[in-house]
Amino acid sequence: MTDILMPALSPTMEEGTLAKWHVKVGDTVKAGDVIAEIETDKATMEVEAVDEGTVEALLIDAGTEEVKVNTPIARLSGDDEAPAPKADAPKVESKAPETPKAPEPADEGEGPAPVLPKKTLKDPEVPDGAKMVTITVRDALRDAMAEEMRRDDKVFLMGEEVAQYQGAYKVSRELLQEFGDRRVIDTPITEHGFAGLGVGAAMAGLKPIVEFMTWNFAMQAIDQIINSAAKTLYMSGGQIKSSIVFRGPNGAASRVGAQHSQDYSAWYGQVPGLKVVAPYDAADAKGLLKAAIRDPNPVVFLEHEMMYGVEFDIPDVEDWVVPIGKAKVRREGADVTITAHSRMVGLALKAAEELAAEGIDAEVIDLRTIRPLDHETIVESVKKTNRIVCTEEGWGPMGVGAEIVARVIEHAFDYLDAPPARVHQEDVPLPYAANLEALSLPSVDKIVKAAKAVCYK
Amino acid sequence: MARATKASTKTGKGPDTGVKARSGGAGREQLLKYYRDMLLIRRFEERAGQLYGMGLIGGFCHLYIGQEAIAVGMESIRKPGDQIITGYRDHGHMLAAGMESREVMAELTGRAGGSSKGKGGSMHMFSTEAGFYGGHGIVGAQVSLGTGLALANKYQDNGNVAFAYFGDGAANQGQVYESFNMAQLWKLPVVYLIENNQYAMGTSLERAASETHLFKRGVSFRIPGEEVDGMDVEAVAEAGARAAEHARSGEGPYILEMKTYRYRGHSMSDPAKYRTKEEVDEVKKTRDPIDHLREKLDVAKVTEDELKAIDAEVKKIVADAAEFARTSPEPQPAELYTDVYLEAAE
Numbered sequence: 001m002t003d004i005l006m007p008a009l010s011p012t013m014e015e016g017t018l019a020k021w022h023v024k025v026g027d028t029v030k031a032g033d034v035i036a037e038i039e040t041d042k043a044t045m046e047v048e049a050v051d052e053g054t055v056e057a058l059l060i061d062a063g064t065e066e067v068k069v070n071t072p073i074a075r076l077s078g079d080d081e082a083p084a085p086k087a088d089a090p091k092v093e094s095k096a097p098e099t100p101k102a103p104e105p106a107d108e109g110e111g112p113a114p115v116l117p118k119k120t121l122k123d124p125e126v127p128d129g130a131k132m133v134t135i136t137v138r139d140a141l142r143d144a145m146a147e148e149m150r151r152d153d154k155v156f157l158m159g160e161e162v163a164q165y166q167g168a169y170k171v172s173r174e175l176l177q178e179f180g181d182r183r184v185i186d187t188p189i190t191e192h193g194f195a196g197l198g199v200g201a202a203m204a205g206l207k208p209i210v211e212f213m214t215w216n217f218a219m220q221a222i223d224q225i226i227n228s229a230a231k232t233l234y235m236s237g238g239q240i241k242s243s244i245v246f247r248g249p250n251g252a253a254s255r256v257g258a259q260h261s262q263d264y265s266a267w268y269g270q271v272p273g274l275k276v277v278a279p280y281d282a283a284d285a286k287g288l289l290k291a292a293i294r295d296p297n298p299v300v301f302l303e304h305e306m307m308y309g310v311e312f313d314i315p316d317v318e319d320w321v322v323p324i325g326k327a328k329v330r331r332e333g334a335d336v337t338i339t340a341h342s343r344m345v346g347l348a349l350k351a352a353e354e355l356a357a358e359g360i361d362a363e364v365i366d367l368r369t370i371r372p373l374d375h376e377t378i379v380e381s382v383k384k385t386n387r388i389v390c391t392e393e394g395w396g397p398m399g400v401g402a403e404i405v406a407r408v409i410e411h412a413f414d415y416l417d418a419p420p421a422r423v424h425q426e427d428v429p430l431p432y433a434a435n436l437e438a439l440s441l442p443s444v445d446k447i448v449k450a451a452k453a454v455c456y457k
Numbered sequence: 458m459a460r461a462t463k464a465s466t467k468t469g470k471g472p473d474t475g476v477k478a479r480s481g482g483a484g485r486e487q488l489l490k491y492y493r494d495m496l497l498i499r500r501f502e503e504r505a506g507q508l509y510g511m512g513l514i515g516g517f518c519h520l521y522i523g524q525e526a527i528a529v530g531m532e533s534i535r536k537p538g539d540q541i542i543t544g545y546r547d548h549g550h551m552l553a554a555g556m557e558s559r560e561v562m563a564e565l566t567g568r569a570g571g572s573s574k575g576k577g578g579s580m581h582m583f584s585t586e587a588g589f590y591g592g593h594g595i596v597g598a599q600v601s602l603g604t605g606l607a608l609a610n611k612y613q614d615n616g617n618v619a620f621a622y623f624g625d626g627a628a629n630q631g632q633v634y635e636s637f638n639m640a641q642l643w644k645l646p647v648v649y650l651i652e653n654n655q656y657a658m659g660t661s662l663e664r665a666a667s668e669t670h671l672f673k674r675g676v677s678f679r680i681p682g683e684e685v686d687g688m689d690v691e692a693v694a695e696a697g698a699r700a701a702e703h704a705r706s707g708e709g710p711y712i713l714e715m716k717t718y719r720y721r722g723h724s725m726s727d728p729a730k731y732r733t734k735e736e737v738d739e740v741k742k743t744r745d746p747i748d749h750l751r752e753k754l755d756v757a758k759v760t761e762d763e764l765k766a767i768d769a770e771v772k773k774i775v776a777d778a779a780e781f782a783r784t785s786p787e788p789q790p791a792e793l794y795t796d797v798y799l800e801a802a803e
Binding site for chain 1: 499500503504506507509510511512540542571572573574575576577578581582583584585590591592593594595598600601602603604605606607608609610612613619631632635636638639642722725726727728729772795796797798799800801802
């Protein structure tokens with residue numbers, strides 16, 4: 001004997017009208033036969049028999065309104081070998097799942113977001129006597145890709161003008177010559193499409209590096225980056241991984257206008273499943289890009305056009321890999337903490353020099369990784385300096401600085417001697433005119449002023 | 458229904474899109490397998506609809522009833538290692554690919570025993586073992602992803618083909634054409650299967666598409682296309698074999714427009730105001746893929762007892778899946794935080 005219940009047409013439906021019966025008592029029905037119609041103000045749905053049997057009783061008359069969901073509406077008899085869901089099942093099963101208790105923070109350093117298993121991340125040691133070589137950020141990035149492509153045949157590069165043109169910004173210079181067109185692939189101008197192809201290839205086990213000529217153009221592809229690359233591991237219960245690097249220049253170049261001058265750190269920094277990296281100097285550009293290529297997760301790698309041609313010293317050692325997720329104290333100081341990433345690190349360091357001349361000893365932290373954010377390093381610094389200025393090239397609202405300030409308040413509220421300050425792009429699309437552009441972007445001067453303000457000087 | 462027309466300049470026999478029983482190439486065993494697999498999908502989906510009505514399945518639930526011949530016909534020509542990827546009307550494809558009914562049904566109910574541990578739901582299931590790569594909820598995204606699977610096949614020179622399914626609705630998305638272009642440009646081994654069930658949610662093809670013969674959508678990319686009777690499992694298998702051979706041999710992508718029909722609404726809460734009940738009934742009566750196959754089974758002298766045995770087996774599998782899906786526990790709260798990241802190797 002099986003009770004047939006008033007079905008729900010949607011998760012929000014509570015009752016409906018039993019419009020019509022298609023069977024009468026004594027009829028024989030088989031699985032899938034339509035036995036009734038029900039209606040709500042929105043929809044009509046046919047009710048099917050769950051199993052074979054004879055209609056023993058119609059419990060609700062046709063035309064009855066406001067029949068509650070899960071009310072028995074008919075009864076079937078018959079040898080029901082199949083364990084059909086019983087009438088009481090929904091009562092037991094449809095109760096709201098217990099809300100999982102958020103885990104207590106494991107320690108002071110644990111953020112609110114699910115973060116990676118805790119590991120002590122350290123920069124690679126530079127061996128005594130290691131030679132330092134001078135190299136541009138551009139060539140450091142190229143070397144990182146070349147080394148990883150030599151190391152693993154699964155690694156390949158695709159994007160616009162990466163092969164024959166040798167890279168729109170020459171970052172992929174000479175890679176085509178070494179690796180051929182199987183592994184250095186020129187794409188048409190089709191960001192949404194080739195980002196999707198890259199993620200699909202990653203799902204099949206390859207390790208693509210997808211270059212966007214600039215991150216501005218990746219907005220065409222953001223669905224594939226977030227919905228496909230970042231979420232599929234979770235949605236598949238851990239079965240499908242996307243080991244892929246999306247990389248290219250991010251932020252404002254020089255006089256290229258609003259559509260070509262945007263910092264996406266905060267955008268991607270919000271998405272669980274992604275790692276977001278934004279290096280400053282050549283050693284980090286190389287070491288972090290190698291780590292990103294090896295990482296089994298999707299990594300958004302934010303470079304900066306204005307930094308490509310800048311030269312830095314880099315240790316000439318084999319296999320220089322810098323761990324993702326570890327900030328770096330670029331300058332130690334006692335009076336105020338200044339956080340920065342990408343090109344802003346240079347501005348923060350210059351600001352620190354000017355501040356030193358005025359008797360303020362600033363500590364400069366290079367975030368290097370936006371997600372997962374190494375707030376332990378920041379919090380430790382604030383406990384020492386009691387003051388913080390967060391700098392970024394992007395807009396302020398909901399930005400990287402806003403997130404850092406929130407975490408500092410959560411973890412070091414009692415240590416603060418002044419309200420935290422933020423330096424960021426003005427809250428306008430980036431203007432073209434030279435003077436307005438300069439006014440809009442963060443500057444050394446703005447950082448100095450903010451640092452002095454939090455020091456009450 | 459439009460008659461078969463080849464969109465390409467390739468010569469070859471056009472598919473017969475008629476619905477009458479005709480002699481296909483399949484032997485008796487193959488016909489019985491078609492019957493069993495199509496019936497499993499139908500009974501599974503009917504049960505899913507019932508569980509939804511009882512509140513055991515939440516959110517969106519898109520049923521495949523009416524379209525069974527496509528997934529089952531294509532599965533019969535798939536080779537080991539060939540991949541499948543589709544959108545959100547995906548349960549039929551999972552079952553055809555060989556995923557366990559229990560795991561699929563338990564995913565629908567959001568339980569720990571589900572294919573994605575209850576974290577994916579109806580639209581997001583995967584099985585690398587079965588070559589099934591989802592299960593994608595953003596209309597059209599699977600076309601680029603599937604083309605990427607094909608890119609990986611070519612890159613690794615493994616001889617495999619990716620089968621990327623999408624509907625008549627997704628056929629209007631821009632990334633589909635971005636993918637077509639690259640697939641032909643690079644001669645990627647991918648077969649695009651357009652499951653044209655005539656309605657993108659509530660919008661009929663005629664109201665959404667300036668060119669309703671979707672198999673012609675590859676013309677400007679030089680991708681050959683065919684229209685296929687997607688209600689005839691043998692026609693599907695024949696066309697599928699031809700398309701897969703084209704892709705596998707290095708000729709590049711191929712488009713098959715499978716003319717089909719979904720009996721149920723777009724999702725469960727579909728008011729169905731956009732088509733008449735008579736239209737649906739007419740298709741059920743005259744073009745039903747399972748009834749159509751039964752005519753062929755009669756010709757092949759399959760007995761009523763043989764079919765009854767299959768009916769009983771399918772009924773048992775579905776009942777077992779439903780029971781498993783009902784009794785499997787909800788995921789542990791700690792699962793909330795797993796599978797967000799993989800740990801990087803040292």
